[in-house]
Amino acid sequence: MKILVPVKRAIDYKVKVHVKSDNSGVELSNVKMSMNPFDEIAVEEATKLKEAGKATEIVAVSIGPDKAQETIRTAMAIGADRGILVKTDAPTDLGGVEPLAVAKALKAIVEKEQPDLVIMGKQSIDDDSNQTGQMLAALLGWGQATFASKVDLEDGKAVVTREIDGGLETISVSTPAIITTDLRLNEPRYASLPNIMKAKKKPLEEMNPEDVGVEFSPRVKILSVKEPAKREAGVMVESVDELIDKLKNEAKVI
Amino acid sequence: MTILVIAEHNNDRVRTSTRNTIAAAKDIADKTGADIHVLVAGKDCAGAATGASQIEHVAKVLRADAPHYEHGLAENISNLVVANADAYSYIMAPGSTFGRNIMPRIAALLDVQQVSDILSVEGEKTFTRPIYGGQAIATVESTDEKTILTVRTTGFDAVAAEGGSAPVEDIDSQDDAKLSTFVSLEESKSERPELSSANIVVSGGRGVGSKDDFKLIEDLADKLGAAVGASRVAVDSGYVPNDYQVGQTGKVVAPNLYMAVGISGAIQHLAGMKDSKVIVAINKDEEAPIFQIADYGLVADLFDAVPELIEKL
Ligand SMILES: Cc1cc2nc3c(=O)[nH]c(=O)nc-3n(C[C@H](O)[C@H](O)[C@H](O)COP(=O)(O)OP(=O)(O)OC[C@H]3O[C@@H](n4cnc5c(N)ncnc54)[C@H](O)[C@@H]3O)c2cc1C
Numbered sequence: 001m002k003i004l005v006p007v008k009r010a011i012d013y014k015v016k017v018h019v020k021s022d023n024s025g026v027e028l029s030n031v032k033m034s035m036n037p038f039d040e041i042a043v044e045e046a047t048k049l050k051e052a053g054k055a056t057e058i059v060a061v062s063i064g065p066d067k068a069q070e071t072i073r074t075a076m077a078i079g080a081d082r083g084i085l086v087k088t089d090a091p092t093d094l095g096g097v098e099p100l101a102v103a104k105a106l107k108a109i110v111e112k113e114q115p116d117l118v119i120m121g122k123q124s125i126d127d128d129s130n131q132t133g134q135m136l137a138a139l140l141g142w143g144q145a146t147f148a149s150k151v152d153l154e155d156g157k158a159v160v161t162r163e164i165d166g167g168l169e170t171i172s173v174s175t176p177a178i179i180t181t182d183l184r185l186n187e188p189r190y191a192s193l194p195n196i197m198k199a200k201k202k203p204l205e206e207m208n209p210e211d212v213g214v215e216f217s218p219r220v221k222i223l224s225v226k227e228p229a230k231r232e233a234g235v236m237v238e239s240v241d242e243l244i245d246k247l248k249n250e251a252k253v254i
Numbered sequence: 255m256t257i258l259v260i261a262e263h264n265n266d267r268v269r270t271s272t273r274n275t276i277a278a279a280k281d282i283a284d285k286t287g288a289d290i291h292v293l294v295a296g297k298d299c300a301g302a303a304t305g306a307s308q309i310e311h312v313a314k315v316l317r318a319d320a321p322h323y324e325h326g327l328a329e330n331i332s333n334l335v336v337a338n339a340d341a342y343s344y345i346m347a348p349g350s351t352f353g354r355n356i357m358p359r360i361a362a363l364l365d366v367q368q369v370s371d372i373l374s375v376e377g378e379k380t381f382t383r384p385i386y387g388g389q390a391i392a393t394v395e396s397t398d399e400k401t402i403l404t405v406r407t408t409g410f411d412a413v414a415a416e417g418g419s420a421p422v423e424d425i426d427s428q429d430d431a432k433l434s435t436f437v438s439l440e441e442s443k444s445e446r447p448e449l450s451s452a453n454i455v456v457s458g459g460r461g462v463g464s465k466d467d468f469k470l471i472e473d474l475a476d477k478l479g480a481a482v483g484a485s486r487v488a489v490d491s492g493y494v495p496n497d498y499q500v501g502q503t504g505k506v507v508a509p510n511l512y513m514a515v516g517i518s519g520a521i522q523h524l525a526g527m528k529d530s531k532v533i534v535a536i537n538k539d540e541e542a543p544i545f546q547i548a549d550y551g552l553v554a555d556l557f558d559a560v561p562e563l564i565e566k567l
């Protein structure tokens with residue numbers, strides 16, 4: 001069984017974001033970039049399935065700038081066997097290529113690669129869209145299991161537990177299908193040095209937007225980007241009594 | 255011009271998130287003169303449909319009743335919406351896990367780039383939305399013919415549940431797509447108020463230390479009539495179920511009072527609670543970043559402070 005794992009190069013989750021002074025976007029120069037954390041979870045899950053003898057090949061795909069090669073190499077160091085980069089020069093500080101265009105590009109790659117399963121992140125931590133997996137499923141006419149915290153593969157189907165607002169829902173989805181990962185699906189491993197070295201030698205194919213036949217121009221215009229409203233500086237209280245007094249008589253919230 | 259709001263409901267009742275979404279639809283209607291219709295798709299969902307028809311500002315309710323709509327499976331709901339989409343310029347749903355699951359599927363089938371999690375309506379097709387876990391707010395304009403939106407429920411005060419009297423129209427259901435099936439739901443049941451819409455939320459983090467000690471947080475919440483929330487670490491460590499997580503990738507809350515106990519204040523946690531009216535932080539580390547956004551900070555060991563609070567409240 002072949003698994004495709006889309007991985008996105010995004011800002012590292014520990015970085016504090018600064019809005020550019022001209023309100024055109026956010027500052028990304030000299031900022032640490034990493035693999036989108038949910039995608040790391042997706043690569044880990046695919047790797048576990050391969051180690052368990054359930055998957056035979058893992059292909060990591062990214063749509064993004066030249067530098068997204070590093071992201072694909074990271075996926076290879078965890079366990080992907082080869083990689084595909086669809087190169088674009090779309091500005092990355094606002095999340096890069098839009099989800100619908102990414103989904104269309106991924107559809108073209110799925111049609112070429114014919115994977116049995118696509119495992120991807122539920123959400124990019126830059127644009128926070130939470131769309132691409134569901135869109136890809138729609139375009140392929142496949143079933144979807146989003147926000148997965150547990151995946152069991154059976155014959156012709158995946159039984160997936162999903163983290164939803166009211167608790168945990170389990171659904172069964174026919175394969176091929178799209179699965180999107182939630183935080184508690186697994187804990188991604190740290191790639192070992194030998195695996196990082198090995199990753200450098202794995203095949204990485206590059207494509208252009210024309211090769212996937214997708215128009216990457218944005219449909220949603222970003223007019224401006226601002227800092228969120230700042231909270232007024234608060235006060236430190238010395239005791240529980242003072243806290244209760246403030247909440248009752250100053251803030252009047254209890 | 256008409257807006258379709260997809261109702262989130264449990265077949266008997268419409269959830270509050272639906273009324274937050276109708277509030278956002280009303281803001282669009284005020285600019286465009288559009289009518290607001292609500293779709294209730296479910297099984298034996300007459301109760302929810304009647305509830306929807308009584309919500310203010312709703313002009314019509316569409317009801318699709320079939321066994322395969324019972325659990326809101328994305329493949330079936332999206333086919334239904336797409337089959338009825340011609341009449342609508344806007345299609346909207348709450349930005350809950352229900353809306354997030356179905357809407358992008360609808361958008362892709364209609365070849366629309368969805369706008370996720372709108373915080374405000376600035377123009378007919380112009381909205382604000384948080385990016386980078388709320389560290390920046392983007393103003394965006396949709397250029398697609400149809401506009402497909404999910405709504406950040408904390409951005410819009412729910413419209414009234416009563417006051418409307420919209421007609422309910424039954425619509426044809428579509429065939430079961432048979433791509434996925436519901437197996438089971440492990441519902442986290444609680445007598446406490448719902449986390450997303452509670453007036454007061456008391457949240458615990460890694461500092462609480464264990465599942466047993468998390469009872470302290472629950473006792474404090476009960477004393478205040480509050481909902482209970484948690485940081486990711488508290489959930490990952492098994493102190494509380496997953497749906498208690500507040501943050502960028504959990505629930506977003508904006509109560510009158512948010513109490514963060516033993517929570518450091520990571521960017522991802524702040525993303526889910528920093529629009530609360532009053533924030534209290536209790537942490538033994540005076541350098542904890544949570545104090546930078548707290549209205550009232552108390553540097554203390556939570557095992558001293560929380561029992562004292564419970565006793566004195
Ligand atoms: C992709 C991604 C998504 C994420 N999404 C979320 C999310 O949605 N929500 C979320 O919360 N996190 C999220 N996180 C995790 C986030 O980065 C932090 O790791 C997490 O919020 C930290 O939880 P914490 O504050 O409970 O733990 P810590 O950061 O370990 O803080 C514990 C605090 O407790 C205090 N403490 C310890 N003992 C006591 C005591 N006895 N009395 C008083 N104080 C005490 C300590 O001083 C410390 O400040 C996400 C991370 C990633 C990578």
Ligand SMILES: Nc1ncnc2c1ncn2[C@@H]1O[C@H](COP(=O)(O)O)[C@@H](O)[C@H]1O
Pocket residue numbers: 006007008009036038039061062063064096097099102120121122123124125127128129130131132133
């Ligand atoms: N440019 C991209 N390249 C590869 N995968 C992507 C890209 N953008 C989004 N994805 C995938 O889609 C998921 C959801 O992203 P989003 O819809 O942007 O929140 C991510 O976690 C990735 O797995």
